Amino acid sequence: MIDRSGTAAAERAPLISLDRVTKRFGRALAVDDLSLSIRDGEFLCLLGPSGCGKSTLLRLLAGFETPDAGRILLEGRDITREPPHRRPLNIMFQSYALFPHLSVAANVGYGLRWLPLTRAERRDRVAEMLRLVQLEELAERRPDRISGGQRQRVALARALARQPRLLLLDEPLTALDRRLREETRTELKALQAKLGTTFVTVTHDQEEAMGMADRIAVMERGRLVQAGSPREVYEVPANRFVASFLGEVNLISGRVLDRADGLLRVQTPLCEQAVMVAAPQGRDPAEGDLVQVALRPERIGLLHGLAGDAPNAFAAEIVAETYLGATLHLRVRVADGSLLRVAAGPATATGRVGRTVRLGFAPSAATILD
Amino acid sequence: MRTVSRGRVWPVLALPGLWLAAFFLLPFAIVAKISLSESATAQPPYRPQLAGILDAAAWRAFLEGLGFDNYRLLVADDLYWSAGLSSLRIAALSTVLLALIGYPMALAIARAPERWRPLLVALTVVPFWTSLLIRIYAWIAILKPEGWLNGALIGAGLIRTPLSILNTEAAVLIGIVYAYLPFMVLPLYGSLERHDRALVEAASDLGASPLRAFWTVTFPLSLRGLAAGALLCFVPIVGEFIIPDLLGGSDTLMLGRTLWSEFFANRDWPLASAVAVAMTLILVGPILAHRALEARRAEGRA
Numbered sequence: 325m326i327d328r329s330g331t332a333a334a335e336r337a338p339l340i341s342l343d344r345v346t347k348r349f350g351r352a353l354a355v356d357d358l359s360l361s362i363r364d365g366e367f368l369c370l371l372g373p374s375g376c377g378k379s380t381l382l383r384l385l386a387g388f389e390t391p392d393a394g395r396i397l398l399e400g401r402d403i404t405r406e407p408p409h410r411r412p413l414n415i416m417f418q419s420y421a422l423f424p425h426l427s428v429a430a431n432v433g434y435g436l437r438w439l440p441l442t443r444a445e446r447r448d449r450v451a452e453m454l455r456l457v458q459l460e461e462l463a464e465r466r467p468d469r470i471s472g473g474q475r476q477r478v479a480l481a482r483a484l485a486r487q488p489r490l491l492l493l494d495e496p497l498t499a500l501d502r503r504l505r506e507e508t509r510t511e512l513k514a515l516q517a518k519l520g521t522t523f524v525t526v527t528h529d530q531e532e533a534m535g536m537a538d539r540i541a542v543m544e545r546g547r548l549v550q551a552g553s554p555r556e557v558y559e560v561p562a563n564r565f566v567a568s569f570l571g572e573v574n575l576i577s578g579r580v581l582d583r584a585d586g587l588l589r590v591q592t593p594l595c596e597q598a599v600m601v602a603a604p605q606g607r608d609p610a611e612g613d614l615v616q617v618a619l620r621p622e623r624i625g626l627l628h629g630l631a632g633d634a635p636n637a638f639a640a641e642i643v644a645e646t647y648l649g650a651t652l653h654l655r656v657r658v659a660d661g662s663l664l665r666v667a668a669g670p671a672t673a674t675g676r677v678g679r680t681v682r683l684g685f686a687p688s689a690a691t692i693l694d
Numbered sequence: 695m696r697t698v699s700r701g702r703v704w705p706v707l708a709l710p711g712l713w714l715a716a717f718f719l720l721p722f723a724i725v726a727k728i729s730l731s732e733s734a735t736a737q738p739p740y741r742p743q744l745a746g747i748l749d750a751a752a753w754r755a756f757l758e759g760l761g762f763d764n765y766r767l768l769v770a771d772d773l774y775w776s777a778g779l780s781s782l783r784i785a786a787l788s789t790v791l792l793a794l795i796g797y798p799m800a801l802a803i804a805r806a807p808e809r810w811r812p813l814l815v816a817l818t819v820v821p822f823w824t825s826l827l828i829r830i831y832a833w834i835a836i837l838k839p840e841g842w843l844n845g846a847l848i849g850a851g852l853i854r855t856p857l858s859i860l861n862t863e864a865a866v867l868i869g870i871v872y873a874y875l876p877f878m879v880l881p882l883y884g885s886l887e888r889h890d891r892a893l894v895e896a897a898s899d900l901g902a903s904p905l906r907a908f909w910t911v912t913f914p915l916s917l918r919g920l921a922a923g924a925l926l927c928f929v930p931i932v933g934e935f936i937i938p939d940l941l942g943g944s945d946t947l948m949l950g951r952t953l954w955s956e957f958f959a960n961r962d963w964p965l966a967s968a969v970a971v972a973m974t975l976i977l978v979g980p981i982l983a984h985r986a987l988e989a990r991r992a993e994g995r996a
Contacts, residue, residue, distance in 0.1 A: 386895075386899055387898075387899075388895055407898070408895070408898045408899050409898045409899070409900075409901050409902055409904075409907075411899075414899055414900065415896075415899050417892050417896060419890065421890060421892035421893050421896040422896075423896070423897075423911060424915070425914050425915055434897070434900050434902075434910070435900030435901050435902075437910075438900075438901040438902060438903075438906065439901070483899075483900075486900065486901060
């Protein structure tokens with residue numbers, strides 16, 4: 325129920341919420357007891373590997389699938405069984421699904437046919453939408469006579485023409501080539517900010533998700549693993565899956581020795597002395613627990629000089645280096661023989677394969693995972 | 695569409711070209727020649743006959759003997775007009791009926807779960823395993839006054855006296871629709887099955903009810919299949935002989951029957967040939983219209 329008594333409560337009320345939704349296809353569980361609230365005006369990205377149920381979730385929201393259990397609420401109203409054509413939301417398909425027998429303008433205007441608009445109003449809205457996506461000149465073309473990027477914009481204009489409360493985008497950038505993808509990503513984000521429409525996109529590409537979304541919901545095998553801002557899910561991943569799906573991560577196993585001042589002392593194979601790691605929020609590993617220390621490659625720094633007793637310092641041998649312009653990727657071997665990835669800055673000296681260097685990381689740079 | 699240079703396209707077209715020349719153009723030329731002759735009590739039963747291929751005088755006599763009298767007779771005689779118009783009317787009516795029955799069938803097969811589709815398609819073709827003649831005889835058993843249909847209707851208490859369906863135009867229409875249904879369903883299915891399912895979903899997402907989504911997306915996109923099916927049915931139905939002969943009454947006039955009786959009953963080969971040529975010319979119309987439509991589409995797409 326929406327609490328209309330206070331404006332603050334109304335603002336916090338979700339636009340759409342999934343309440344313990346489950347969807348099976350035969351014996352396969354596509355969406356497993358999933359609850360998620362989508363806030364009004366946010367840009368939410370459902371992120372996960374293929375087959376994690378993110379597209380099914382989108383189809384459940386659009387109304388093409390009906391959940392086997394659970395409810396979908398739109399501003400508190402149960403729309404679980406409402407057919408797609410009655411839902412005040414629109415979807416942009418991965419394949420765009422443009423009507424091949426209609427012109428660009430007729431495609432954009434298709435959804436307006438069923439609205440109580442005059443002919444002039446309809447024409448104006450189509451013109452406005454075409455202006456929004458900069459396709460005025462192509463209004464009379466057929467979809468098969470325009471480029472892939474233009475088709476994507478037609479699909480976007482068509483989905484926005486009915487001024488939906490919520491726009492669903494199924495892998496909106498996947499069909500575009502790499503250069504166009506980055507440009508379109510920025511455009512989509514700017515468009516969302518301009519219109520204030522709630523956007524929910526689905527992607528398997530973490531960079532795409534980080535680059536567009538206000539909030540990322542990471543899914544694995546039909547379940548919601550973690551939802552949070554890009555920074556939250558990247559820096560404080562909920563588990564190993566999230567940590568390794570969003571970017572690269574070094575997972576180092578260790579044993580908790582003790583804790584003091586919000587720091588854990590963890591014995592790891594990196595070095596003889598224990599490393600100091602910020603204690604995780606909400607969980608409190610006990611002494612003697614086996615844990616994983618998650619350490620992003622770019623949070624490991626090269627220390628100058630082999631001596632010195634900086635905290636969390638350890639020696640490692642460089643076994644490979646890859647110069648990528650903006651970063652220098654190193655593979656290093658630590659005391660116990662295991663390999664770590666390190667992303668060093670562009671100013672780092674190259675040509676040091678075989679040398680032993682001293683590395684270190686700040687206690688706040690690492691995360692403790694179970 | 696890309697044009698292939700003539701030099702390379704020629705060998706590809708040679709085989710079907712020769713086939714058409716040997717089995718269509720040549721026989722058609724012979725029929726056209728006979729249609730310009732006049733009937734005679736002779737063997738073969740028409741004249742003139744060319745006396746010698748290398749003899750100029752024989753050629754002159756032969757050519758002077760040809761004429762358009764049979765066509766004048768066709769145009770002047772009401773029988774041929776009404777047979778022609780009746781053929782076109784029955785063909786048009788049955789094509790409409792075929793579309794009305796075949797479309798939902800094709801749509802149902804195209805929307806069926808993917809693993810069922812091959813079986814359903816196979817089932818529409820199953821009747822071809824039995825000869826058309828036998829299947830039409832079976833319809834006689836069904837439709838005759840003491841047949842199964844009347845028996846069932848009387849048994850159900852719906853009628854008291856048997857309906858006379860056999861030997862009427864209704865029986866002809868039933869037989870034609872039955873026999874030609876696969877020719878309507880298969881091209882329609884071919885076109886409906888290729889549609890991206892996301893298109894209908896997109897329509898419904900954009901506010902179109904299932905019925906509106908059908909009329910604005912599914913139906914317009916299936917028009918090519920419908921046109922192909924209609925052509926495949928309409929053209930042979932105009933010349934249909936077996937079905938009207940077995941199921942129709944004496945008042946069901948169709949070109950095929952007229953042709954048959956001129957040829958076998960009256961032994962008037964030239965007049966029968968003229969009917970055949972006239973029928974071919976009538977049928978060139980819809981075929982050309984279909985081709986023009988396809989060409990226009992191809993142009994819009996290229």
